[in-house]
Amino acid sequence: MNAYHTNFASLDNFEKGSIQMIQGKASHYVFSNIFEVAKNAKPYDKTVVGINQKYVIESVRAEGTSVWYTCSHDEFLISMDGEVRVEFLKLPQAVDASIEGTQLAGEQPNGKPMGYVVLQQGHQTILPAGTAYRINSAKPATVLLHTIKGPLSIEKWADICLK
């Protein structure tokens, strides 16, 4: 009777909230649901769900193995609903700092294996600047990226937001 149930959502079990408008436009609030976005996206599409100047939050459906990515600055990844594994390589050369956001690291980057992390729901990892990383997930999962808008970021607000 005194037990509380904490409600987390997932790719297969989410309920989108709503906006009760009094004046103005619902679109001003740029309202989407990260699980719905991941559900309707291709694996490893980096869909922008939040943007603040150059900074973004991306919702990504992790499914199977991704390509190798890299970045000139720190990024962060949170597993929102499932198990994902992230492998890291230390790159021998600095990443082009003129490019912000996630970049492709090439088919098989020339780097030294640093190790890996395995994340369950709610776990967060740093994707340190200057490493290459790739994500693997046996079952579809939703991951959130804290990064800067980059060459791989996809904006499709009209498709994902309440209007």
Add this chain to the structure above:
Amino acid sequence: MSATQKSFASELVEVLGQDAISGYTTFKLGGFRFDRDEYFAKITWQAKGQEHSHLMSVDAFLRAVMRDVAWGFFYGWVNFDHVIGTQNHYGSVDMYAGTFNGVLKAAGVDYVENFDTPVIMATFKAILHDWVNEGFDPFAAPEETGSAFGRKHGFNAEAIDRYRIATKRMPGMPDDSPLREDLPVNRQFLDVPQDEPLVHCEPEFEGQLSAFNLFKYMSRSDVTWNPSVTSVCKASLFCPTTEEYILPICHGNDRVEWFMQISDEITWDIADKNDGSPFARIIMKAGDICAMPANIRHQGYSTKRSMLLVWENATPNLPEKYESGELPPYPVSF
């Protein structure tokens, strides 16, 4: 003044006296006067050659001042309610009464005064120290703490000396803010898994990879409505917090911010930043993400303690860009 008050830069604090019956101290800050009694905080100012005043239930007032102090006046406008609040100018702070209330402003009975940050900070801390009694934690949800009401009885310095956590990259990394192993899991998050991620580093890279259980970290937050930084991507800050009852302030930001609901549900009342007229009510459930435009104020309601990601852009020159219209108040047009 007591010895404890001296530690709060008491030379900057103006005291008008102590009420013989209630036991509470009355404070002065420029043209404002702050009194409390058994139930209310009373704020008094002059406008149009006349005295004007405003009462707030003292529990609501103390919860609001607690956030303003802990956040160092935060970003933009911190409205304690529809009349009283502060605006951060990052070095100085405006305190206002009615200035962002459409009716009071139009009537010309509002008052605003600018203070050097250390002066208003010292005064607010002294108010908290004097007005928060033993057994009342203004950082807690009502069900978790005792009463704010009645005559002066004791202190709760421990509760009010908590601040926003500063994180350089991510909690738990070398030379960074700690994880919360030493804090108990909150009663409303007892079902949140407490496992940690597996981190495997090759020998020569020990300490370079890092991961932690963010939901566990949040389940152990000992305060409500207190954004604390958990990842730093240049000026982009993830500031998750755990929410229960009502956000004790109505926040009008001087920039766009974003919310992502991590667990459970929050309802947000959204109103015009300048005059307080209602715009919308937003109901956010787990996984929902939305922007708070730069021209609104918002106040949240959370029945169950819930996990919320507050996302801020700390770039210093943003307020001027929104103010001048160089940046639109809405982050995206589609």
